[in-house]
Every structure is written in C-alpha cells, then in structure tokens.
Amino acid sequence: MPDEGQLEIQEAREKILATATDLFAKQGYDSTSLSQVAREAKVSKALIFWHFDSKDELYRSALRRTLEPYFINVNELTGLGEREQVERLIDQFYDFIHTNVYSVRFFLSLTLRVEQSPDEGLSRVLELYRSFRNSLADIIDSGRRRGVFCSDVDASREAGLIMAALGGILIQQFMSDPSSNEPAALIEHLKQTLFQRLTANGAEGTHAGRPE
Amino acid sequence: MPDEGQLEIQEAREKILATATDLFAKQGYDSTSLSQVAREAKVSKALIFWHFDSKDELYRSALRRTLEPYFINVNELTGLGEREQVERLIDQFYDFIHTNVYSVRFFLSLTLRVEQSPDEGLSRVLELYRSFRNSLADIIDSGRRRGVFCSDVDASREAGLIMAALGGILIQQFMSDPSSNEPAALIEHLKQTLFQRLTANGAEGTHAGRPE
DNA sequence: GTCTATATACAGATAGAC
DNA sequence: GTCTATCTGTATATAGAC
Numbered sequence: 001m002p003d004e005g006q007l008e009i010q011e012a013r014e015k016i017l018a019t020a021t022d023l024f025a026k027q028g029y030d031s032t033s034l035s036q037v038a039r040e041a042k043v044s045k046a047l048i049f050w051h052f053d054s055k056d057e058l059y060r061s062a063l064r065r066t067l068e069p070y071f072i073n074v075n076e077l078t079g080l081g082e083r084e085q086v087e088r089l090i091d092q093f094y095d096f097i098h099t100n101v102y103s104v105r106f107f108l109s110l111t112l113r114v115e116q117s118p119d120e121g122l123s124r125v126l127e128l129y130r131s132f133r134n135s136l137a138d139i140i141d142s143g144r145r146r147g148v149f150c151s152d153v154d155a156s157r158e159a160g161l162i163m164a165a166l167g168g169i170l171i172q173q174f175m176s177d178p179s180s181n182e183p184a185a186l187i188e189h190l191k192q193t194l195f196q197r198l199t200a201n202g203a204e205g206t207h208a209g210r211p212e
Numbered sequence: 213m214p215d216e217g218q219l220e221i222q223e224a225r226e227k228i229l230a231t232a233t234d235l236f237a238k239q240g241y242d243s244t245s246l247s248q249v250a251r252e253a254k255v256s257k258a259l260i261f262w263h264f265d266s267k268d269e270l271y272r273s274a275l276r277r278t279l280e281p282y283f284i285n286v287n288e289l290t291g292l293g294e295r296e297q298v299e300r301l302i303d304q305f306y307d308f309i310h311t312n313v314y315s316v317r318f319f320l321s322l323t324l325r326v327e328q329s330p331d332e333g334l335s336r337v338l339e340l341y342r343s344f345r346n347s348l349a350d351i352i353d354s355g356r357r358r359g360v361f362c363s364d365v366d367a368s369r370e371a372g373l374i375m376a377a378l379g380g381i382l383i384q385q386f387m388s389d390p391s392s393n394e395p396a397a398l399i400e401h402l403k404q405t406l407f408q409r410l411t412a413n414g415a416e417g418t419h420a421g422r423p424e
Numbered sequence: 425g426t427c428t429a430t431a432t433a434c435a436g437a438t439a440g441a442c
Numbered sequence: 443g444t445c446t447a448t449c450t451g452t453a454t455a456t457a458g459a460c
Binding site for chain 2: 425427428429
C-alpha cells in the first residue's frame with residue numbers, strides 16, 4: 001500500500017484552493033489573477049497549474065467548495081405546527097445568510113453576470129432557492145388545509161412574497177452600512193405581519209375580494 | 213467666435229462614451245477592455261486616450277451618463293390620497309426597474325464589489341434608494357396621522373419592508389427565467405396585503421400587541 | 425482630432441531542473 | 443510536488459506623424 005503516504009501531504013493544494021476560494025468570492029473571477037493567488041498562498045504560479053489544469057478548473061473547484069455548506073440545510077421540522085415551521089424556515093434562511101455572507105455575495109454577483117455560462121454551481125444554488133420557496137409554499141398550504149391559516153390564502157404567492165422580502169433584506173445589507181436598518185427588526189416585522197395576515201380569520205371574511 | 217465650429221464635431225467622443233457605457237453595464241469594469249471599446253466604437257485606442265485620460269476616467273464618465281435617467285424620477289404626487297401615493301410610488305419603482313434593467317443590474321453588481329472605492333455614482337444611487345424609502349415612510353406616516361391608516365402603524369418599518377420586497381422582486385427577476393414567477397403578480401400581492409394590513413382597523417384592535 | 429506604431433506591464437500557461 | 447525561467451497573448455498607455 002504505497003499510497004497511504006500521500007494523504008495529508010497535499011497541504012499546498014489546500015492552501016491554493018482556500019486562497020482562491022476567498023479571492024474569487026471577494027473579487028470575482030476576472031479581477032483575481034493567478035499571480036495574486038500564488039502570492040497570497042505563498043506558492044509559485046506553476047504549482048497552481050500542476051494541481052489545477054487551468055484557471056477555469058481552479059475556479060470550478062473553488063465554487064464546489066463554496067457550495068458545500070449549502071446542503072447541510074435540509075430542514076428537520078418534525079412535529080412542529082405550520083406556523084412554527086414557517087418561522088423556523090425564515091430564521092434558518094436568515095442565519096444561513098449571515099454565516100455565509102461572502103459566498104452569498106459571491107453567488108449573487110455571479111447571478112448578475114451576463115456571461116452565457118450556465119455554471120453548474122450557480123444552478124445548484126438557484127435550485128436550492130426554489131426548493132426553499134416550495135417548502136414554504138407546501139407548509140403554508142398544509143396549514144391552510146388544516147384550518148390553521150385562512151382558507152383564502154394563496155400559498156404560492158405568499159411563499160413568493162416571503163422569498164422576495166428575504167432576498168430584499170439580504171441586498172439591503174449589502175447596500176447600506178450594516179448598522180442602518182437592522183435586518184433583524186425587518187425579519188421580525190415580516191413574520192409579525194405575515195401571520196397577522198395568514199390567521200386574520202375575523203375582519204370582513206373574504207375581505208380580499210377585489211376584481212381579479 | 214471661432215468656437216462654434218467644434219460643437220457637433222465631437223461625435224467620436226459620443227460614440228466612445230455610448231459604447232463604453234453599454235459595455236461597462238453589460239460586462240463590468242474588468243471584463244471590458246479599451247481595445248474592445250475601440251473596436252466596437254470603430255475608433256483607435258489612442259483616440260480614447262485623447263478624449264479620456266485613463267480607463268478609470270472613461271468609466272466614471274460612463275457611470276455619470278448611466279446615472280442621468282435616475283433623476284427624472286422626482287415624484288409629482290399632487291392631490292392624491294395616501295394610499296394612491298404609495299401605490300403610485302411602488303408602480304414607479306417597478307416601472308423604473310424595467311426600463312433600466314441593464315443599469316440596475318450594473319449598479320447592483322457594483323454594490324457587491326468589495327472594492328474600497330466609494331464610487332461617486334454608486335453613492336448617488338444609494339442616496340436615491342434611501343430617499344425613496346423615506347418618501348414612502350413619510351406618506352405612510354401622514355396617512356396614519358390623518359386617520360387613513362391604522363394608528364398603530366410603524367411607518368418606518370413598513371417602508372423598510374416594502375423596499376425589501378421590491379428589492380427582492382428585483383433580484384428574483386435576475387435569478388429566474390423571466391417567465392417563472394411573474395413579478396407583476398408579486399407586486400399586486402404586495403400592494404394588496406400591504407393595504408389590507410394598513411387599513412385593518414377592525415379585527416382585534418391593537419392586535420399586534422406582542423411583548424416588544 | 426485622428427491615426428499607426430510602440431513601450432511597458434502583466435495575464436495565463438508551459439518546460440524542465442530538482 | 444515544487445520550483446525558476448520563459449513563452450505568448452493582450453492589457454493600458456504614450457509618441458509622434460498627419
């Protein structure tokens with residue numbers, strides 16, 4: 001078994017990958033040169049090419065690594081009520097954003113590029129986003145059918161609006177100084193108004209009756 | 213008056229500026245080379261340097277030009293009621309986004325860069341965003357004081373949530389194929405639920421009374 | 425004002441010694 | 443595996459003719 005020896009000697013590759021992941025996330029693909037990666041990882045450019053065939057492959061590896069923590073997020077919402085499940089999901093989203101600020105910023109800026117590349121990694125993120133949205137819709141609809149929420153609730157639209165608000169709170173954090181409009185308060189307000197609406201069984205009954 | 217002759221001869225400069233504005237908006241700063249600008253504007257690279265001292269100055273000029281349409285947006289909401297004013301503002305925002313997709317995308321990606329440059333143009337956009345948010349808050353608060361909206365409405369938070377939703381709807385358009393979740397429906401739903409909440413005078417009175 | 429030609433720097437990538 | 447040295451392309455920017 002002569003292979004055992006090379007298991008942990010790959011610290012250089014690790015260093016390169018970590019540095020590249022960081023720089024790509026912070027600066028984007030074009031603005032990050034392999035010279036810079038080599039300099040900050042304290043290796044030679046040639047070594048980068050020994051481990052990764054091209055800048056593109058290095059980028060893809062970095063993407064894959066950035067993406068990893070995105071999949072622990074499978075929701076274990078066992079015996080909770082619908083309202084608690086929705087709250088839990090919203091909090092999970094918010095927490096996730098905060099522990100992954102850099103990569104979220106990364107993927108968001110990827111989304112904005114007009115490049116034609118379908119970008120395997122990016123599509124996984126979008127897929128994740130949609131599945132998150134669908135989970136919300138399912139839970140809300142389940143609550144509607146079980147009578148926990150109003151009968152006239154459009155689960156799909158509610159989920160869409162929640163996602164929009166969450167996404168908007170996200171970019172607000174990128175735009176303003178983090179101190180300004182504290183997103184935690186917005187999240188609270190979002191939840192508060194959401195359930196106020198979902199459970200507003202009194203009022204005028206089918207009060208939302210406008211000419212659709 | 214020997215100066216009059218040179219008034220419209222600067223079509224080359226115009227061409228350069230227009231091309232650069234377009235390319236910067238579509239591809240960003242780094243991915244746009246002056247060679248490309250020169251090629252597409254059908255001038256020589258040297259001419260670009262005659263008109264603009266550096267790539268950076270060209271970029272700033274392009275930014276300024278991109279920014280221009282952002283200021284016609286002064287709201288003329290004369291004799292409208294508060295509800296109509298809010299609706300009008302939301303629609304204005306939405307329309308504006310749609311007629312300026314490219315530059316909005318541009319500024320959004322600018323926001324995401326970690327570059328240290330305060331970027332004169334970008335700060336104007338942020339300022340605009342805040343003033344828009346403040347207008348919303350003012351109108352809502354005015355409506356609250358005049359009894360059009362509930363007395364327990366927190367105008368600032370409502371405005372923040374509206375802006376978050378609008379921003380979220382915006383990035384949803386960048387993320388998904390434009391056909392998927394049609395933002396127009398989301399805007400409708402936003403408005404509907406918003407006013408449902410702002411004018412929900414019946415229900416349980418100070419129903420929102422949770423331990424703050 | 426507009427061009428051609430060129431200087432200079434740095435990008436991604438390769439060859440080959442150790 | 444890691445390095446130095448080098449190739450090749452292209453970037454920003456300048457010099458100087460017209």
